[in-house]
Structure formats: structure tokens, C-alpha cells
Amino acid sequence: MSSRADINAALRKLGKLAPAGYFAALHIRFAAPLMQFQTYAEEWSEYYSQNGYALRDPTIAWGFSTTGACRWSSLPVPDPFNILKDAASHGLTFGLTVAHGPIASRTIASFAHGEREFTDDEIDEISTTVRRLHEITEPPASLTxxxxxxxxxxxxxxxxxxxxxxxxxxxxxxxxxxxxxxxxxxxxxxxxxxxxxxxxxxx
The missing domain is CATH 1.10.10.10 (Winged helix-like DNA-binding domain superfamily/Winged helix DNA-binding domain)
Structure with missing residues (x-):
């Protein structure tokens, strides 16, 4: 594991790249992340929680099915509850999801932009930063x-x-x-x- 300063630096970088906010769940094990960070507007976060969207979110379903990066507009996963449409109505118009790590300790992070799609260069930078976050938050195998x-x-x-x-x-x-x-x-x-x-x- 690395220092909290390294984690904070990575999160600041992600915040600059995702002006409409992000949510990062690091090392999801037994259905819960070891660490999570989010900067979405409080109104959307509350709406998302109240509607139990985590269990139906196509970005999370995609993140558990594979690794890599995918724009929300290209997600090959159905969205029967129109979660992405609801997100857009809250200003999260364009988005990106990145998944990294083994299925037993998967990191899934989503990023939003209100004005345009993420560019390929931005996706590369975000993906690299998510992989770095995953690596530096890997829990130790043991204690002394x-x-x-x-x-x-x-x-x-x-x-x-x-x-x-x-x-x-x-x-x-x-x-x-x-x-x-x-x-x-x-x-x-x-x-x-x-x-x-x-x-x-x-x-």
C-alpha cells in the first residue's frame, strides 16, 4: 500500500478530468469496496441511493463482466431502468467507466462530463490513473x-x-x-x- 498523499494526488487528477464528478470503488470484495470515493453532486447521489440503482446500474454490471474502459454511450449492457437517462437529467450527460483487477478484487470507477464525450487521450489518462489507484491501495498480504x-x-x-x-x-x-x-x-x-x-x- 502507498501513502495517502499518493492516493489524494491521483484523486485530484481524476477530479480535473471528470468535471461532472466521479465514483471510484476500489478492490470490491464480497460485494463491498475496501475504499470508495465520489464527487458527484449530492442531489444525484441521494437520488441514486434512494432508487437502489447500485444493484441495477449497467456501468457496474459491465465493470464486473470485463476490464478496460468504455464510454457510457457504447455500453453493451441493457439499461432497463433508464439509469443513464436519469444521470443525464442530473448533468451527468456523458460518461466513462473503467474496470481493473481480478474479479475477486475488482476496481470499478465511473466518470462524468456534462459537455462532451471523453477523448481517447483522456480515457487513456483516466485508465492509467485508475490502475495506479488500484495498485497503491492493494491491501497487504499480512501484518507483522x-x-x-x-x-x-x-x-x-x-x-x-x-x-x-x-x-x-x-x-x-x-x-x-x-x-x-x-x-x-x-x-x-x-x-x-x-x-x-x-x-x-x-x-
Missing amino acids: KAQKEALRCIAEGDRHAAAAAKLGITESAFKARLISVRERLMARTTAEALQRAKEYRLL
Whole structure:
């Protein structure tokens, strides 16, 4: 996994390339992404959620069926619920979907433009950036024994001093372990690191 700064830089680039917004679901596993980001207008996001469109979205269906990039106008997937028409009525007139990675950890991202189709050069740049995001957010295959011990102490409700005593190390050494596991899991807090470790089945 890479630093949050690398992720933020990639997201900024995607934001510039998709003026009407984007939605990126990274490493979809067991029907849920490990990370997701979106910049669509709140009105569209709420409308999309209220209508349960995620289960019927042709862009998502396409993303699970193959990898690569496809303009919404060329999607070879039926849209019986007219989701793309509804999107256009909310300013998401032209779009692009990119899918990357194995089916067990697929990244699917969609991008919208209100004025015109995405150019081939833009599609190449967006696709390259999505692949980069997929790579730098790949969860680690494992944690060190020390990192696991530190997280288990937190999971059991131990305070830092008690956890350090239990492990036979100084409190500053225990805090250093927590910092290292947060960095490894790209988590802002220890609680987030613990949650991710459970989701990634590393504990």
C-alpha cells in the first residue's frame, strides 16, 4: 500500500478530468469496496441511493463482466431502468467507466462530463490513473507479529500503558507499533486500522 498523499494526488487528477464528478470503488470484495470515493453532486447521489440503482446500474454490471474502459454511450449492457437517462437529467450527460483487477478484487470507477464525450487521450489518462489507484491501495498480504499483537491489545480494550506492560515493551514502543500498523493499512486512526485489519482478514 502507498501513502495517502499518493492516493489524494491521483484523486485530484481524476477530479480535473471528470468535471461532472466521479465514483471510484476500489478492490470490491464480497460485494463491498475496501475504499470508495465520489464527487458527484449530492442531489444525484441521494437520488441514486434512494432508487437502489447500485444493484441495477449497467456501468457496474459491465465493470464486473470485463476490464478496460468504455464510454457510457457504447455500453453493451441493457439499461432497463433508464439509469443513464436519469444521470443525464442530473448533468451527468456523458460518461466513462473503467474496470481493473481480478474479479475477486475488482476496481470499478465511473466518470462524468456534462459537455462532451471523453477523448481517447483522456480515457487513456483516466485508465492509467485508475490502475495506479488500484495498485497503491492493494491491501497487504499480512501484518507483522508485533503489529498483530498491538492491534489485538486494542481490540481487547487495553490502554496503551497496560498493553505495553502485557507485551513487555515500553509505552513508546507500543505507540510506535500502532503508528506502523496505521501506515501499513493506510488508516488515519487506530480504530480504522483495527477495522481494516478485520476486513482484510489479517487478524
